[in-house]
Amino acid sequence: MKLFDLGGQWRVRKQGDIETIPATVPGCVHTDLLHAEKIEDPFYRDNETRQMWIGETDWIYSRTFTLDSSLLDHQHVLLQFLGLDTLATITINGSEIGKTDNQFRTWEFDVKPYLKAGENTIEILFANTMPVIQAEQRKRYLNLTGVGHHRIDGSNRIRKSQCNYGWDWGPMCVTAGIWRPIHLLAFNTGRIQDVYITQDHSQAGRVGLQIAVNLETKEASALKAKITVLHEGDLVCETEIDLSDQPNQSEAAAKASLTIEQPKLWWPNGLGEQPFYEVNVGLLQGEKVIDSTSKRIGLRTLVLDRHPDQWGESFQFVVNGKPFFAKGANWIPADTFVTRMTREHYEYLIKSAADAHFNMLRVWGGGIYEDDVFYELCDHYGICIWQDFMFACSGYAAHDDAFVANVKQEIAENVKRLRHHPCIALWCGNNELEHIHQMFLSDTPQPGFMTWDEYTYLFDGVIGGIAKQHDPERAYWPSSSHSPLGDRKDPNNPTCGDAHLWEVWHGRQPFEWYRTCEHRFNSEFGFQSFPEPQVVNSYTAPEDRNITSYIMEWHQRSQIGNDAIIQYMLSWCQLPTSFDMLLWLSQILQGMAMKYAVEHWRRSMPRGMGTLYWQMNDCWPVASWSSIDYYGNWKALHYMAQDFFAPLLISAVEDQEWGTVEVHVTNDLLHPVSGVIRWTLADTAGKILALNTLDHSNIAAGANTKVCLLDFADHLKEEGRRKLLVWLELLVDNEVVSQNLVYFIRPKHLELYDPELTAQIQMLPHGSFAVTINAKHPALWVWPEIEGVEATYSHRFFHLMPGKAVEVHVHPERAMSLQEFEQKLKLYSLIDTYHA
Structure with missing residues (x-):
């Protein structure tokens, strides 16, 4: 096996132009134009509007490369693309060798007949997607959200990142380019196509590995496969398979079983360690290794548990036999131009999730199947992944055989690419097609709608079937949100399934509304804030710095956004006295909203067993629901998440009318804890009015415990609601592990003093x-x-x-x-x- 990397320096030009500019592969046309100083920063002010032409232009990438005869002497020479964005026509030395139409697929072409020793040329024409998607919509219109405000019509008709055409938190920057690595792959007798590893945890003290190696070869009888398993560099077990009994065919499978004694198990963040085993597979011809691959795995069982219970049907993830409460957020592409993402930036974000006690991220279905490094880092930091397939908030062409065939290949490739990662917890068909089915799905044929039969065919049958075929160990969930019991058109059924709860924000319910929710798993809910002043200054001119200015509203893609922030702010807080303080206060407000929700749902366990807020990250500098802004700054919400997602949480439910405070301790650990609850009642000047310490010898593992009911009715009567604060602390081994604050009136009416910090x-x-x-x-x-x-x-x-x-x-x-x-x-x- 020999690889010839075709990445690095290319040239790019508009079709029909002679002038070229330098291009970088992997990359995209926007970043190439930016580096060549042909465009200004797309994120500054409203430059985006003047750069729409980029996505409406055909672009040609080209380069020359020199080959020696040793590569061409191989029996097979393939041109392999790990990602093309998106409608591409590939030409080598003047001959067209293939076309592509799916950003999410790997593409291979046999190019040996087209190559020569010495200098070769390659050109890739990326066609403007607009005529294609518009033509498909004219054939049969399919609805999508946000058209005319933050999404380009027809973007649901192409297999390309949906948010590339805009979303209610992202810009409309339609990219093109070679977005993942490209190389020539040369081999003779055979190569390894895929390795599939399954685990058997049925015997105590050992884990069995079943390893299937899929080969491409016409001479299986001449080959053997050697498999070794290492842990921290030490050999754990190994085997060798003679392929001589395999029939000569284009595809062969080598299968082996190995046993790992005294296995070290992989756990999600906060529940244990994340040890890894390296499974190495070598394809041998005689004693010569002609191909090899390696998979890093974690030994664990990780399943979605649904069983009847007193509230309906459970929805909980169970790792190594232990149910755990899922804590985290939703993940979107971390840059509008995803090729700018580096390993360092991915690691910063994933570590930030782990530092805030996340154990799960939901990779949302309108972006991309993330880079391998993303999943490697999630493995390393113990962040479980709810993986959507890339369908979101739109009707899709289930009636089109070519579209469905394309999707089948996309799903199979990505499941096989990712299934060895211990972090993958769930495959999910789409985002919100059932949640807002009134926009996309109908019982009978109607203009703009898929029928429910078409929907179930695509998402239950085709996509669900392929996911189960290639990864039967993991659960498949057709949509988020989805109710598996009763009426499927009731996607937020509180007795079962997962829920997207947007009554706060879109529905303008007060924060206290969250405390009325009794859902089983909350996979989306959120509240917006502005980024901090330095970030806002990066995309505005001084005259723009008023939230009702044109530019500030341009960087707000939710139609109700700024209005909703101010409405809630006036309900909870005093009016800020400066633009900068308004930005900061919006972050505090966002954190308050999410704290109300998360603490309630953690107190509700085991009825509710998960809470993933919308959203963790941003793809450009913008007002949004994120807890980390585009430049990596933690917003107030992310700092607060360190507290409300802590493994041991003290929280409270106050009753303003009766003056009581119900104190709870939530323990996400796998073992019980002995702790001390300390409470202090003080006035807003800091004078202590009452205090007490309560021993609590058995805080149950994986459960919420109501520890006491405090009665402050007399103090409220004497001091008034505006002057009282209740400080709560949970101590374990004389160390404060969680603390909280209770007030009996909204913060805007508290009689606060200058704290003289x-x-x-x-x-x-x-x-x-x-x-x-x-x-x-x-x-x-x-x-x-x-x-x-x-x-x-x-x-x-x-x-x-x-x-x-x-x-x-x-x-x-x-x-x-x-x-x-x-x-x-x-x-x-x-x-x-x-x-x-």
Whole structure:
């Protein structure tokens, strides 16, 4: 086997033009134009509108390459594309060798007859997708959301990233290019096409591996396969398979069974370690290795458990026989131009998820099947993946045989590519086709709609069947949200399945509405905020910095967005006194909304067993539902998630009318915990009015426990609701592992004092600083800020009680002296949003 990499430097031009510009492969035309300074930053102000022509143009990528005869002496020479975006015609040395029409597939072409020793040329024409999708819509129109506001009509008619044509959090930047690696692959006798590894955990103290190696060969009798399994570099087990008894055919399968004694199991984040085993497969001709591949696996069982219970039917994930509460968020492409993503940026985001105690991400169905490195990192950090297939918020052409055939290949390829990853927990057919079925599905044929028969054929039959064929160990779920019992047209049935709960935000219900929800698994719900001032400044001019300006509304793709943020803000908070403080306050508001939801659903376990908020990340700088902005800054929500997703959580339900506080402790760990609950009633000046400490010797594993009911009716009568705060702490082994704050009135009416925040600063190694923050009076949602300097912070947006300092570690992106750091450090809290 010999590989010849065709990535690197290419040239690109408009079809019909002579002038070319440098291009990078993998890459896309937008980034090539940007690097050549042919366009301005697409994300600045409304440049996007003046760059729509890019997606309406045919582009030609080309390069020359030199081959020596040794590569051409192989029996087979294939041109292999791991990803083309999207309608491509490939030409080598003037001869057309093939066409492609699916961004999500791998494409291979036999090109030996077209190559020569010495210099060769390759050209790839990427056709403008607009005429094709418009022609398909004219044949039979299929509805999609957001047309005329944030999505281009017809984008559901092509197998390409749906959000590439816009979404209610993303721009309309229709890309083209060679977006994943390209190479020539030369071989003689045979090659390994695929390795499929299944696990048998039925015997205690051992795991059986069944390994199927699929080969492409016409001479199986001349080959053998050697399989080794290693753990941390040490050989665990091995075997060799003689293929001489295989019939001579274009495809052969080698199968082997191996046993791992005393296996080390893989666990999700927070439940245990993530050890790996390396399965190496070598294809041998005699003693010569002619091809090889390696798969890194984790030993575990990970299933979706649905069984009848007292509330209906469970929906819970079970790892290694242990049910666990799924905590996390939804993932979208992390850049509009996904080819800009680096391993370092992927790792930053996945580590940020793990640092906030996530154990699951849902890869949403309107983006892409992520790069291999994404899943490798999720394996490493213990982040389970709910994997949507790439269909979202649209009708699809189930009536078209060519479309369905294309989809079949797409699903098979991606399932086989990803199924060895221990992080993959579930395959899901689509996003929200059932949730908003009134827009896409009808019982009888109607213009714009799929029929339910067409829908079930595609998503239950075709896609579900292929997923089960190639990965029978994992569950398949046809849609999110989906109700498996009763009426399928009731997608948020609280007795079963998963739910998308948008009554807060889209429905304008108050945050308290979340506490009425009794759903089994909450896979989407969310609330928007603005990015921080430095990010907003990156895409606006000074005159744009009012949230009702044209540019600020351009960077808000939800039609109700800014209006909803302000409406809720006025319900909960005092009106901010500056543009910057409005941005910060929107983040606090977002965190409050999600805290109401998540804490309630964690208290509801085991009835509810999962909560994935919308959304974790952004693809450009924008107002959105994200908890981490496009540039990687944690919003207030992500900092708050560190607390409300903590393995041990103390939380409360206050009754403002009766003056009671019901205290709960939620334990996600696999073992019970002995803890101490400490509560303090204080006024808003910081004066302690009452306090107590309660031992709780057995906080049950994997459960929520109501620990006490506190009655403050007399204090409320005496002090009034505006002056009282209840501070809660959970201590384990004399260490505070969780804390919370209860108030009896919305924050806008609390009688807060200037907390008079102070800081002691210590310089740490590697350019970091320890900032110890104290308050004279209670301070709510405290956040330090290094003025004008990008930095990461260990914690922000926390509550501070007098006498209880909090240490925050700050790492500026550039080197700073202690003196400069002290000068630029600002300390803010809620009161600063409305007091100068």
